[in-house]
Amino acid sequence: MATKRSPLVADGAMGTYFSTLTGLPTSECERSNLTCPEVIASIHRSYRNAGARLLRTNTFSANTRALELPLDKVLSIVRAGYGIAVAEAGSGCRTAADIGPIYTDGDETADPTEEYCAIADAFAACGADCFLFETFAEARPLLPVFAHIKEQNPNAEIMISFSLGPDGRSRSGIPLARLLKDLEPYRSLLGVVGLNCGCGPTHLYSHAAVLCAWAKRYGIATAVLPNAGYPSMEHQRTVFNTSPAYFAEKTAQIAALGVDMLGGCCGTTPDHIAHLARALKTPISPTSPAAPPDPPACVRLPNPFEQKLSGEKFLIAAELDPPYGADVTKLITASHRLKDAGVDFATVSDSPMARAKLDSVVCAARIRRDTGLEVLPHLCCRDKNVNALRATLLAARCEGIHAILAVTGDHVPEADRGYVKPVFNVSSIKLMELISRMNADVFSSSPLLAGGALNPAVSNPDGELLRVQRKIEAGARFFLTQPVFEEKGLELIDRVRALGAQVLVGIMPLVSYRNASYMSNEVPGIHVPDQYLARFSPNMTREEGAQTGMQIAVEIARFARPHADGFYLMTPFNRADITCGIVEILRQERLL
Numbered sequence: 001m002a003t004k005r006s007p008l009v010a011d012g013a014m015g016t017y018f019s020t021l022t023g024l025p026t027s028e029c030e031r032s033n034l035t036c037p038e039v040i041a042s043i044h045r046s047y048r049n050a051g052a053r054l055l056r057t058n059t060f061s062a063n064t065r066a067l068e069l070p071l072d073k074v075l076s077i078v079r080a081g082y083g084i085a086v087a088e089a090g091s092g093c094r095t096a097a098d099i100g101p102i103y104t105d106g107d108e109t110a111d112p113t114e115e116y117c118a119i120a121d122a123f124a125a126c127g128a129d130c131f132l133f134e135t136f137a138e139a140r141p142l143l144p145v146f147a148h149i150k151e152q153n154p155n156a157e158i159m160i161s162f163s164l165g166p167d168g169r170s171r172s173g174i175p176l177a178r179l180l181k182d183l184e185p186y187r188s189l190l191g192v193v194g195l196n197c198g199c200g201p202t203h204l205y206s207h208a209a210v211l212c213a214w215a216k217r218y219g220i221a222t223a224v225l226p227n228a229g230y231p232s233m234e235h236q237r238t239v240f241n242t243s244p245a246y247f248a249e250k251t252a253q254i255a256a257l258g259v260d261m262l263g264g265c266c267g268t269t270p271d272h273i274a275h276l277a278r279a280l281k282t283p284i285s286p287t288s289p290a291a292p293p294d295p296p297a298c299v300r301l302p303n304p305f306e307q308k309l310s311g312e313k314f315l316i317a318a319e320l321d322p323p324y325g326a327d328v329t330k331l332i333t334a335s336h337r338l339k340d341a342g343v344d345f346a347t348v349s350d351s352p353m354a355r356a357k358l359d360s361v362v363c364a365a366r367i368r369r370d371t372g373l374e375v376l377p378h379l380c381c382r383d384k385n386v387n388a389l390r391a392t393l394l395a396a397r398c399e400g401i402h403a404i405l406a407v408t409g410d411h412v413p414e415a416d417r418g419y420v421k422p423v424f425n426v427s428s429i430k431l432m433e434l435i436s437r438m439n440a441d442v443f444s445s446s447p448l449l450a451g452g453a454l455n456p457a458v459s460n461p462d463g464e465l466l467r468v469q470r471k472i473e474a475g476a477r478f479f480l481t482q483p484v485f486e487e488k489g490l491e492l493i494d495r496v497r498a499l500g501a502q503v504l505v506g507i508m509p510l511v512s513y514r515n516a517s518y519m520s521n522e523v524p525g526i527h528v529p530d531q532y533l534a535r536f537s538p539n540m541t542r543e544e545g546a547q548t549g550m551q552i553a554v555e556i557a558r559f560a561r562p563h564a565d566g567f568y569l570m571t572p573f574n575r576a577d578i579t580c581g582i583v584e585i586l587r588q589e590r591l592l
Contacts (some may be wrong), residue, residue, distance in 0.1 A: 012270065
């Protein structure tokens with residue numbers, strides 16, 4: 001039987017092995033290119049002596065975000081890292097300029113392209129012609145960087161390696177088949193496509209089979225670098241207990257798929273690589289990698305929320321605020337009243353002002369089950385990472401929820417920051433992209449609709465319109481606005497509707513003098529005009545305040561009606577009586 005030549009052996013982990021040797025946290029690893037280069041050199045030397053014939057520079061986290069250093073200092077670390085690796089590689093061993101992800105922590109305005117290019121240029125100035133972009137969740141942010149490298153050196157070899165979980169999805173929720181398909185228009189720029197990190201060799205085997213089947217069609221080389229296994233925490237330290245022999249046995253099996261390069265990632269050591277190099281000396285019987293299965297035929301199920309948006313009816317949404325406790329009795333009573341009044345759906349806020357309340361999706365699901373009222377839970381990015389957001393979306397769809405309002409979320413008050421840690425792993429736009437990807441995958445038979453927030457009163461409407469355009473590109477189908485009190489901003493709403501998105505204009509019925517003053521002076525982004533404030537008095541009764549607020553809300557509805565696809569009523573304190581009263585007046589005036 002014919003055998004395939006053995007794959008090129010790459011090195012193993014740098015960060016976790018550095019931490020094991022020195023007792024220092026992995027955050028000190030790249031800095032050590034300058035502070036203790038002899039330690040880094042000894043690690044490279046150990047991997048080469050173990051049989052590695054490709055060394056990755058100790059620069060995976062060498063960027064301004066990860067190291068919290070200015071760019072000139074980062075580039076010094078990059079240059080030093082490349083010099084150390086080249087010196088230890090010697091002849092007969094390749095050096096790859098290693099570049100890891102630059103995380104922007106949900107900052108929608110941040111674009112790391114310039115920094116990626118600066119890092120690549122620093123490597124190139126040192127003589128690098130092999131660039132490995134590893135542990136990425138998607139390729140899109142790197143495409144201009146690849147083009148830049150090729151413009152500088154057409155002969156440069158570019159390798160990209162994705163990190164997948166055991167479920168075959170990246171941390172952005174993108175399945176491997178989608179990652180590879182997105183690469184196809186740019187494959188001429190790439191020399192190697194690979195997988196690393198995320199999971200151990202057993203799980204990575206099945207993903208490698210999909211990768212190899214794809215790569216074979218296009219003649220692209222492949223690389224697979226699994227973790228040693230899965231870590232545990234011992235005395236506040238990450239520990240990998242997988243034996244080198246087991247790692248080598250399982251990783252060597254991947255070679256039979258036709259992989260061109262094998263090595264190790266987190267938790268691996270020179271001992272793991274030495275065992276792997278010995279295992280790969282045994283002749284490999286080639287196997288035909290399994291082609292990715294064709295997706296099953298999908299039958300779209302009706303989406304009641306989408307049917308409402310697609311109809312001719314002018315829509316009415318009413319916001320409900322979850323309780324601080326677990327008792328939803330009053331909320332359910334209010335929901336029944338809203339449904340009886342003809343409200344199309346209730347929105348459920350997600351811990352506004354960063355004060356923890358009953359989970360918005362759980363609350364919305366309870367409302368829908370108990371009342372049959374269609375619901376739109378808000379989902380903010382402040383408190384959850386991508387894993388938690390994905391899990392919440394799965395829970396929402398499991399509960400029969402058909403739409404999500406994706407919002408970035410209010411910031412945590414400074415007084416709470418020592419205890420409450422904001423996440424902001426992604427922004428609202430990235431959350432919409434996640435929903436779109438899940439709609440093409442796990443929700444293909446019944447997609448979730450994504451909506452977004454719109455502030456028509458911003459000082460820079462052109463900038464807000466640009467954000468809206470990005471949200472639409474990410475999958476937003478409709479928008480709910482911040483409360484409107486003046487005709488200023490209606491032009492921006494018209495511009496958004498001209499893009500094909502539906503807009504429900506926000507109307508906040510004020511209920512008392514105290515409420516009106518508070519909203520105008522203490523809530524960010526809301527300004528109540530003096531003409532409305534003057535109509536409230538501290539001496540008003542509860543009923544008088546409610547009547548005044550209803551009158552103002554109807555007046556706003558009259559001038560906003562031609563610019564809206566619906567109204568979004570945000571009545572404070574879950575006052576369903578006020579919301580229902582406004583709906584009745586609007587119906588009498590034929591505004592609905």
